[in-house]
Amino acid sequence: xxxxxYVTLLITSLLLVLTxxxxxxxxxxxxxxxxxxxxxxxxxxxxxxxxxxIGLIDVKDGQEKGFEIxxxxxxxxxxxxxxxxxxFVTVTSQSRIPLLKNGxxxxxxxxxxxxxxxxxxxxxxxxxxxxxxxxxxxxxxxxKSVKDLNGKTVTSAVGSxxxxxxxxxxxKARVLQLPDFAQALTALKSGQGEAMTTDNVILxxxxxxNPGYKLVGGTFTTEPYGxxxxxxxxxxKKAINKGLKEVIxxxxxxxxxxKWFGNVPGFDYKEVLRK
Amino acid sequence: MIKLLVDNWSSFISGxxxxxxxxxxxxxxxxxxxxxxxILEVMPxxxxxxxxxxxxxxxRNIPLLxxxxxxxxxxxxxVVKINGFTAGTIGLTIYTSAFIAETVRSGINSVDIGQMxxxxxxxxxFWQAMRYIVLPQAFKLVIPPLGNQFINLVKNSSVLAFxxxxxxxxxxxxxxxxxxxxxxxxxxxxxxxxxxxLPISYYMQHLERKLA
Amino acid sequence: xxNWIDAYSWINIRFLLQGLGITILISVISVVLSFIFGSILGxxxxxxxxxxxxxxxxxxxxxxNLPLLLIIFFTYFGLPAFGxxxxxxxxxxxxxxxxxxxxxxxxxRSGILAVDIGQMxxxxxxxxKLGQAMWHVILPQAYKKMIPALVSQFxxxxxxxxxxxxxxxPELMQHGQVVYGQNPNYIxxxxxxxxxxxxxxxxxxxxxxxxxxxxxx
Numbered sequence: 001x002x003x004x005x006y007v008t009l010l011i012t013s014l015l016l017v018l019t020x021x022x023x024x025x026x027x028x029x030x031x032x033x034x035x036x037x038x039x040x041x042x043x044x045x046x047x048x049x050x051x052x053x054i055g056l057i058d059v060k061d062g063q064e065k066g067f068e069i070x071x072x073x074x075x076x077x078x079x080x081x082x083x084x085x086x087x088f089v090t091v092t093s094q095s096r097i098p099l100l101k102n103g104x105x106x107x108x109x110x111x112x113x114x115x116x117x118x119x120x121x122x123x124x125x126x127x128x129x130x131x132x133x134x135x136x137x138x139x140x141x142x143x144k145s146v147k148d149l150n151g152k153t154v155t156s157a158v159g160s161x162x163x164x165x166x167x168x169x170x171x172k173a174r175v176l177q178l179p180d181f182a183q184a185l186t187a188l189k190s191g192q193g194e195a196m197t198t199d200n201v202i203l204x205x206x207x208x209x210n211p212g213y214k215l216v217g218g219t220f221t222t223e224p225y226g227x228x229x230x231x232x233x234x235x236x237k238k239a240i241n242k243g244l245k246e247v248i249x250x251x252x253x254x255x256x257x258x259k260w261f262g263n264v265p266g267f268d269y270k271e272v273l274r275k
Numbered sequence: 276m277i278k279l280l281v282d283n284w285s286s287f288i289s290g291x292x293x294x295x296x297x298x299x300x301x302x303x304x305x306x307x308x309x310x311x312x313x314i315l316e317v318m319p320x321x322x323x324x325x326x327x328x329x330x331x332x333x334x335r336n337i338p339l340l341x342x343x344x345x346x347x348x349x350x351x352x353x354v355v356k357i358n359g360f361t362a363g364t365i366g367l368t369i370y371t372s373a374f375i376a377e378t379v380r381s382g383i384n385s386v387d388i389g390q391m392x393x394x395x396x397x398x399x400x401f402w403q404a405m406r407y408i409v410l411p412q413a414f415k416l417v418i419p420p421l422g423n424q425f426i427n428l429v430k431n432s433s434v435l436a437f438x439x440x441x442x443x444x445x446x447x448x449x450x451x452x453x454x455x456x457x458x459x460x461x462x463x464x465x466x467x468x469x470x471x472x473l474p475i476s477y478y479m480q481h482l483e484r485k486l487a
Numbered sequence: 488x489x490n491w492i493d494a495y496s497w498i499n500i501r502f503l504l505q506g507l508g509i510t511i512l513i514s515v516i517s518v519v520l521s522f523i524f525g526s527i528l529g530x531x532x533x534x535x536x537x538x539x540x541x542x543x544x545x546x547x548x549x550x551x552n553l554p555l556l557l558i559i560f561f562t563y564f565g566l567p568a569f570g571x572x573x574x575x576x577x578x579x580x581x582x583x584x585x586x587x588x589x590x591x592x593x594x595x596r597s598g599i600l601a602v603d604i605g606q607m608x609x610x611x612x613x614x615x616k617l618g619q620a621m622w623h624v625i626l627p628q629a630y631k632k633m634i635p636a637l638v639s640q641f642x643x644x645x646x647x648x649x650x651x652x653x654x655x656x657p658e659l660m661q662h663g664q665v666v667y668g669q670n671p672n673y674i675x676x677x678x679x680x681x682x683x684x685x686x687x688x689x690x691x692x693x694x695x696x697x698x699x700x701x702x703x704x
Binding site for chain 3: 049050051052062089090091094095099103182183185186206209
């Protein structure tokens with residue numbers, strides 16, 4: 001019996017040490033993220049890993065690539081100087097806000113619309129992209145606009161605000177939330193739903209490979225994407241906004257829009273260019 | 276956390292209901308299918324044994340998530356339209372049935388071989404001997420492991436969340452992404468699962484002690 | 488409609504294999520760690536130390552009865568509230584180890600129980616201490632009996648790593664999502680090849696377990 005008592009003692013003390021060690025670190029709100037990032041010369045961004053044209057891991061080299069990735073790199077350089085490094089952590093619509101609040105990432109740039117509900121828990125930069133929600137249907141479908149969705153089943157991805165919007169505009173529509181947009185599209189193709197909804201730029205990216213499907217009804221909401229930042233990080237927010245402004249003013253922004261969205265059928269890139 | 280529970284009570288309860296329903300339906304069918312394949316695996320015919328074996332090995336060795344996705348995305352494309360709840364429940368049934376087949380088969384094997392031979396010598400057919408002599412004893416042996424399979428089944432039903440099956444986990448995801456109270460939401464979800472699984476678990480432990 | 492040929496390009500397959508590598512890495516580390524912790528916990532529960540064993544037993548029961556998906560969520564989203572911010576792979580290993588330790592603890596405990604009580608008494612009567620009797624007499628037999636259960640637990644662990652895709656761990660399932668993120672028409676081919684990859688690894692393991700079992704019997 002004696003031996004077991006030692007083991008017991010050992011484990012209990014181990015647990016205690018772990019708990020105490022946990023309490024040691026500083027709470028996030030008392031840290032200045034801008035100062036930390038300047039010290040480490042790195043900004044850690046939460047980005048999408050499976051969104052074509054926006055943030056997708058390249059299977060050839062495992063690097064994230066897309067419009068948001070390039071934009072994040074450009075902003076990083078403006079904030080930290082030429083040698084500033086952008087580190088990427090892949091997030092989903094579901095995990096991005098918890099990860100930001102927990103401090104795993106410094107900023108979110110992951111197709112996140114600026115919404116009053118979200119503003120209650122995090123801060124946003126100025127908008128960096130003007131998307132709008134739209135609908136994707138099979139060619140020849142009777143659905144012509146968002147109003148026609150009442151009584152129909154619509155697929156989308158979990159954690160996006162597209163679901164709330166649909167429920168407000170077409171309250172009788174049934175919404176199925178899938179883990180990601182590719183699965184939402186496949187569910188649509190499998191006949192699990194009659195339409196798919198989310199932001200036009202994402203739908204356009206999906207429609208490229210699926211000529212049998214098209215966007216209908218134009219956009220019925222405006223979804224300004226903003227960079228998500230923790231509350232109480234005024235310095236960091238100012239720096240990001242300043243960086244974004246410079247990226248737009250020196251023409252980098254429009255170059256990136258042309259590079260990624262220059263020839264996506266069903267998506268007019270001219271509408272999102274910034275002067 | 277209590278406010279979260281009260282505000283989203285109807286979502287949690289409907290999720291709980293779908294989880295329970297899916298678990299019971301899947302348990303019922305996986306018991307039947309599992310037992311059938313277990314018998315196939317011990318039949319004298321070699322073809323039957325191979326069929327039983329292939330079924331069990333395939334579905335035991337592929338993640339449930341992959342099986343479920345297959346039923347949700349592929350079957351409707353080529354065969355028949357099924358919704359997320361049905362696809363999830365079918366996936367759950369097939370996956371669990373492979374494990375139940377394994378459990379029941381080992382139960383059958385641990386019933387003395389002599390008994391099967393004695394009954395056959397008395398003029399019983401294979402099926403008669405199975406039905407009246409071997410299976411009743413085997414089931415008694417496998418009740419505790421079957422209980423564990425049922426607990427696994429309830430937990431695994433969370434896979435329905437991936438195919439919009441409206442279960443507890445799906446509702447939890449939806450609530451977490453609107454309230455941003457991620458951790459609290461999942462604590463509540465966890466408590467709901469425990470309401471189902473803990474009593475079964477303790478009852479099984481009690482049964483195990485009684486049988487031992 | 489589904490694009491099988493392009494989906495199976497070497498670059499895609501290589502990317503999936505990298506994911507499989509991470510899956511195996513996470514599984515192996517977790518299984519080794521949870522074997523150690525599981526043994527300790529199982530013995531504690533078996534030893535019936537007043538209060539302590541009860542508490543450990545209760546924790547084991549609670550964790551065992553929760554979906555692994557929830558444990559993964561808690562590890563990744565909950566731990567940072569205590570100042571500990573694991574990356575995705577360590578978070579997955581931590582979650583799997585925590586969960587599997589509890590599962591293995593139960594296997595170990597019932598394995599010990601299955602070894603004849605008379606043996607423990609005999610060993611003690613010969614003047615062995617409890618720890619000695621455990622280490623030299625009971626555990627070797629118990630582990631032998633538990634091999635099939637332990638291997639099938641290992642197989643579930645490999646399959647269960649697919650759930651870690653929810654926190655974007657770069658394992659097989661997540662790499663699959665990236666591959667069909669390039670083109671949604673890859674989705675079914677990708678699911679098929681992933682099923683094959685999981686099957687090959689898990690089936691090989693179950694064959695190995697049968698082989699060891701037959702050698703020991």
